[in-house]
Amino acid sequence: MELNMNLSGNLNLDNEQAALAGSIWHNALKIIQPQLAKMLFVTWVEPLVPFYVDENYLYLAVQDNFSYRYLLKYVNLFEEALAASNSFKLQVKLFVGNEGMQQALASIKASTFNNSTDNQSQVSDPGQPNLPLDSNNTARKDTQKTAINNTTETSTAESAGGYVTVERPSSPTSTKTTTAPTQTISSANQTTNSSPLAAEIVVNPLYQQHFRRDYRFDNFIVGPNNTMAHAACLAIANSYFNPGQKPYNPLFLYGGSGLGKTHLLNAVGNMVMQHRPNTKILYLQTEEFVNEFIATIRKQNYNVFRNKYRNCDLLLIDDIQFIEGKEQMQEEFFYTFNALYENNSYIIITCDKHPRYLVTLEDRLKTRFLSGLACDINPPTYETRMAILQARAQSLQENIDPDIISYIAKNISLNIRELEGALNSVLAIKHLSGYINLALAQKALEPVIKRNMEKTVSPDFIADVVANYYNVSKAQLYSRCKESKFTYPRHIAMYFCRELLDMTYADISQAFNRSDHTTTRNACLKIAKSLSSDLQLQKELANIQKSLHEQ
Template sequence: MSKTAKSVWNNCLLFIKDNIQPQAYKTWFEPIVAVKLTDNALSIQVPSKFFYEWLEEHYVKILKVALTKELGETAKLVYIIKMENTYGNKQPFTEKIPSSHRTAVKSQDVDIPLNNKSRELKNPFIIPGIRNVKIESQLNPNYSFENFLEGDSNRLARSAGLAVAAKPGGTSFNPLLIFGNVGLGKTHLAHAIGVDIKDKYPEKTVLYISAEKFTQQYIEAVKKNNRNDFIHFYQIIDVLIIDDVQFLSGKSGTQDVFFHIFNHLHQNGKQVVLTSDKAPVDMQDIEQRLLSRFKWGLSAELQNPDFETRVSILKNKLYRDGVIMPDEIIDYIAKNIKSNVRELEGAIISLIAQSSFNKKEVTLDLARVIVEKFVKNTKREVSIDYIQKVVSDYFQMDIETLQSKTRKRHIVQARQLAMFFAKKFTKASLASIGSQIGKRDHATVLHACKTVDNLSSTDKQFRKYVEDITKKLSV
């Protein structure tokens, strides 16, 4: 009975399956398709260059043994690497990879000897010039569940995080979206989930990354024509943790690529953990198809900690630093700093530093001085919503009128001022500002800012508007 490509490859798979981990087999061998068998050379099709390079790096020996068992010592392996100009292109072409360099050539197969030297992986985390094929988790081991103290303000999010860590991809909390204001512990909890999973499941590939860095990597991949390698790299992650996902706002290309990665991970039972400064319903300039997927799992809010939780956080911080402090001072700090955990810990660090550097005893009076300075120096975040409220109040109109389509001069000017101050006082994109102030586009915001600048220099009354509102927003 003559051998076929499929029968030879199926026999190879039986041997490989018995000799590697089930998850590795599923990830790296199930997607391979046997194409043809010619002159003792088996041609197999793999999804991307990254895929081929990973096989060569990690499984070349077992491939050689399996193929030699089937075809003898003269066996050769030919990779057909499916390449696509754009994600989802229906007309793939294959890539020829000579031993010295690589060029994309349509409809040509590739003869790659089994003892071929492995090449450097297209891993976005590899530093150029440094060989490093391991995918580092990018996790901070100092962020753990042990030092993330539970309270009414964070109980749901913490409990969901523990459930995900115990059974990643196996709960209904997929994705798990943790949201809340700055300094409440979103990043801490995200790291804690990843750290706990790595402890429980060392074989799983866990990756933490900020949405900003993810975007930068994607831009770099597009520049280098490595978009598909970038996608495939993220599709092999078992637990993907993306911090500050609201940063994807207005970035349609990055949102599109993340959409495909998210779908692949979710469909294959991989865990996705996201953090954001707002709930999905409040996210601006994020595509609806992505927002709907964020809502598939659980959205858990981190709220400002109550007094008891703030006291516990301070005591835990002091215990970890080996510092003893009277309860009355701890209570005083907890009562007066209510905004977030970061500021709370910052105040206690400042108090300890002042005491240590100036060789003063930690007293209630010293605590009062520190807290007063700390609160005074902590700037309140100015949001687009707050700016609209201030401008509306100043011109004695409601926010609905400010955002309306009317072309009445005084309302148009109020709306333009709101856009001007949103650009000045927030980090929001022009598209995001326009979307939140009456669903306008970025060009309208740009025109508004130029108009305000022009009127400020030519119209005395208008300049007074700008000065008055600036004072109100700077308080």
């Protein structure tokens, strides 16, 4: 794209300003050029167009968004060169394309006009569209980014009030740096409230997201299983209205099904939308991303796709494991990721496993996914499960016997979706029959609990717990050793495999390295028989069962 330097035109601005900007920049270039590789200088720096200067800023136009992002890391160098080559300090402001330049000039014109007619209105940054401020009159990170990106496209912030300074990294390696606003801002249509006025909220339709309203931080129960993931998500959400924070980017959340990954993604989206509705957020399931990309290939409209994904402020992408084995999609996502990362836009990715287990994922994506922070989410502890169930019952204004809650929490441990499902079943019985007690709940939940038990408890896990209880090693349990201090716990472990997992004697024998099924059968039957009269055995088995459930 060629930049058109018709500065005065309709805007009626003084061409002398452009000439002065040109001459100041020309001096600075003499210092900049020797410091950069020739290619870099010719490709990126020479095409910059100086088009305005005032007492604080030199305004430069860049060709496109990509150049803009690339050049941000050199702004400090430019400013140092300006200070060295001229006898005064200037900060650099970059604007994208003719449109960005025209917008900047229109703002300058408007502010000049306002200043001459209304002394109350001071403008600190004529280059940026009007943007809402936060409660400290501090420029907002999200809208700063929006403003920068939108100089060449539909602006989501154009109708808002206030001005900001440009956000830029202080060094090529820094991730997010926000410069504080340089002047106090006051204009007729600003708000100092953290919620922008309704009239200011013009959300680009591309980024109108509908988050699940019930997935919020305030109803997410934090326990030892998810503390890090929760804190990291909250930090990212906060960073959109608390410019001091610089959370890790990207954030990679991984863990089994139903453990709250989607809940956290939506919580971030809800919180940012609530406080900063102009933020360009994209939340999507990886499958949707893949489908959209396939449609893009069919229609050959790559620009639309890339503009949308590479220019958002926050990308929340759920279940990235679905990208496995899709080579072209991985390549596209690689470039999307890079563009967002360079633009200091946050990326949160969820997955059902650690990237190292995504066998057919390209290594360059794996390393990128792990370049920020990777947090696992584990199955909740018994206490967390209790808290989740209690909170859910309370939110539904349901009074449920604590024994029932405890029974569910004890018996369903791997998946919070199933935990909630069990509570819903109990509530359904309560509503249909007008009554619920523990026995009814146990009966109703029997199939689901059995299924859960099979998923949760493996023969190996039983061996672990039993060995631990009787203070022997698992190897001794699996060994052929016939000492009673080993055979007794071995038989108990076999008994649990039979009772809890419904395993055949053949399978149990195999699990415990035995070839003789009859011995296994006899061992299980002996334990079952003793159980009816042996109080000590009853106590031991109850304790072991408790440990098996409270993993």
